[in-house]
Amino acid sequence: MANLLSAERISLMLGTRHILDEVSLGIGGGDRIGVVGRNGGGKSTLLRVLQGDQAVDSGRVTRVGSLTIGVLSQVDTLPAGATVADAVLGDRAEHEWAGDSRIRDVLNGLLGGLEFAGLGGPDAVVGPLSGGERRRISLARLLIDDPDLLLLDEPTNHLDVEGVQWLADFLVQRRTRPDSAVVTITHDRWFLDAISTFTWEVIQGRVESYEGGYAAYVLAKAERTRVAAVTQERQDNLLRKELAWLQRGAPARTSKPKFRIEAANQLIEREPPPRDDVALARFATTRLGKDVIDLLDATVQLGDRTILDKQTWRLAPGERTGIVGVNGAGKSTLLRAISGEVPLSAGKRKVGKTVELAYLSQEVRELERLLGMSVIDAITEVRSFTMLDGKEISASQLAKRLGFDGPRQQVRVSALSGGERRRLQLLRLLMQEPNVLLLDEPTNDLDIETLTSMEDVLDGWAGTLLVVSHDRYLLERMCDRQLALMGDGQIRELPGGVEQYLALRHDQHQEVERRTARTSKAAAAQPPSPAAGDPSSYSPAQQREARKELARVERALARLTEREKRLHDQMLDAATDHEQTTSLSGQLREVHDEKERLELAWLEAAEIAD
Template identity: 65%
Template structure:
């Protein structure tokens, strides 16, 4: 298809920063493009250039005649006096939009249906809505209008896991046409993989294009950086030779050939400007004893609403749990109850003697007192010197590793970007060496580079970790277990992970219990459903008690019926577990081979896509086997 928008040698400077530097790119019909890059790197500016909102300083931007463009900005421009109906449906007659399945899908997915219960009804005024509700209304209006070019700036902000899955499915199955395109800035890597057919990385004024979503982007970027490393090493070797030659001989000799001096200067001039790399450092964790935090027969309420009723949750040493649920289900309140910041309406909370607890909230209120102070002072307030093994780092050295280099350390905290404040907030918490870490939406305001660094840090976390997040990639990456708040006063264990949560939500809504994830096979979905029903059958009559042991069902389901299993059934279950473990080992070997092949073929996009499909098949097969293993383990008890 022809390009809807063509950008040729475009340059744009904002102040002293060169945001776009001679870029050339195009958006064609059928494209679904994800835009990634560091905070402040120029992603939003690029979107504005594509939309025609901002003119470039040099170069040319061309659009096909009659192109309709819709833009979702991070700050909506809705009329506060308009109704939800007018903002979303405009002047469309009711018989038109009510009979259109695509529009009904938008109303159901973003607003809760024809009565729009999420935002208080279609007749509700926009003005009193919360920021998240206004953003849903703005996004719904764009999707109903279905412009030729849809430009989305962080569309998954304020959406829960279910909303992100719905949006990905809608963009791929209902919105996509050969004559339209979607360009979305996002830090949600699961969403990027589910939607994008191409990925743009905005970096230092350039835009690098990669085929495929996040997985293909990571592999291709690794290959590009490897090649750049080879070039840099060759340049460094040449530079060392030239500088060594220039230093040779008596100091008074000034008749060195000019071409040798020019060659050395050219090598030096070719050195790219240094970037402020981010390295979230792993602080020592205070020893954690056997007892951590227990909520015993806990009842948690907000006003007249009961969020949790008679629930027992014992956090275990080293437990890594992700919490999912719809917005307003009480996830943040649950974390605050664990931290002792929210009172219990019933039951009690006990804390181990050795527990040092830290909580990263969605707010950055603890930094408000430092708004007029410098970054370095905010770091030194916790500790001026920190120890890593046998080494000691000063607060200035630590701030440098966190991306606050040179003059940036002298910046007022109030002048930092949202991502920088969030990074500083997390660092101050970790410097106190907690052994229980509660993270409430930790991915807010983080770019992908910082998210990757955070995940690397959490991989080696020796304490207890509880994460509330709508970032499905993060949950599946760093947590060993997921639990859900479904609005029924219980805490539900999810042996099948986020995919099981989406099936439960679909079933509760009366819709088909189908997989939201296009990358999952029907076999995996069927096996997960079978495992869930088997678990429910094994739970027995005690399932309503609302208590859970570590690793068990927090809704009260357990293995109380395991004692009724015959010895023959137990032997068969053990054989099944042993067989599955062997198959999983073989799958791991296959997976390693595919990863190696993808790295070797990183520049061959078609080969990478083929291998990526093979990798998805391996993941699907592994999920089926893991669920089979869990089913057998439930039998044994």
């Protein structure tokens, strides 16, 4: 396949840094390329060069004549005064976009459907929206415009697990054409694996190309590193022999070392598991005892939303749990309730006597008072030594493991990047020697190399770990147990991991669609009233109450749907027990009757809320 874009021996200096050093590369039709590398290593600059927005010092970039390029940068360029509909759809007529299944797919996947329900409606103004909402609008507009070459800089930022899955499916299924290509910078390793046909690593002015996604990149890089080490050892042996000849005359006979070249997967097969779960759990129990933190019959409310509804959850010593859920489901609020920062509306929170809790929030304001300190001073302010992997290590050693080498440890906190400040936050927490660690989106602003370093450090940390993240790879790598918040006030166990969560969300969407269809059918069967569909016939207070009622009914319906599923499963298990089957059938009829009553209540509230 001919290249859509080619770069020949391009070089670029920014200040005293060599960002690109005689780099040659090509992007072919159908390519989906993931770009990885350290923060500040030149990934975003490379995208600007490919776009044509950044001139190079030497070399050239050529593009096929008719090539259209679309860019998702990390700079927000949306006009603040535009409406959501204008920002996403431009001047397209309604019949043009409403009848296009691809556009409808984008709107449903990123923006809450044709009515932009998640953004306040099509006429909502862009200016007051959050940064994450504006970024999703920019991504949706780009996918709808459908240029030949997509250049995406961190497209998964502000997307939940479900959104990342949708974007990966869209790029693979909708965008794989002989005349189109995608180049994306991302630290989401699951996303890289899901979409990439090639992986580029930007490193020390070079762009190294690897075939396949993240897993293939790691395997190939491990093999390249091993071969390079063998080559270096051969060179060292030759140098030593040459020195010996110069010192002693004719060299003595020596046997040549023999090296056995093995496939990269064999290298990994010999590697031990990342952590000894049994040993860590035993050590965690000695530090924590049997009691950690228990939520007993707990209810947590945030405004008029119920995050937890009479839930009991007991954290075990050494437990490593990942929490997933849609944006706005209350994951961060749940962590704050566990930490004691958010009080329970009902129920009880019990904390073990030996618990030492540390909480990595999404904010970095806690570093503001340390801006004048050096990195190492900000760490040693907490403690100079700590225990990890059963060994005592210094603050400097731990800092080095998380990417702060010797010179970087002397830099002032005020000069650190966002990713470095995030690392410093985690370092300070670990130096406190907590035995319960709560991490809220720990991957924010971190590159892949730093993420793997963080995982390596936490592999040797003994304690109870709770992680809220949309990074699917991190959840599966660090956590032995996964839970979901589905928006109905319940904590759902996920034995099948994120795959099970996505299946549950799919079923939830289908149930909402079926309920909406039944409601529409019931509404069509009723004679219209003079005030039907006329919002002006209801006061703002009535409409607010109706919206609250809608939310309450939808939560109740979700709980009934789950109960209905459990009853069906129980009936299958008790198929040969006539008495129990009869009892379960009666319970199922009660559930159906209650659902019908709630659906009518939903219809009545919807007429007022609209």
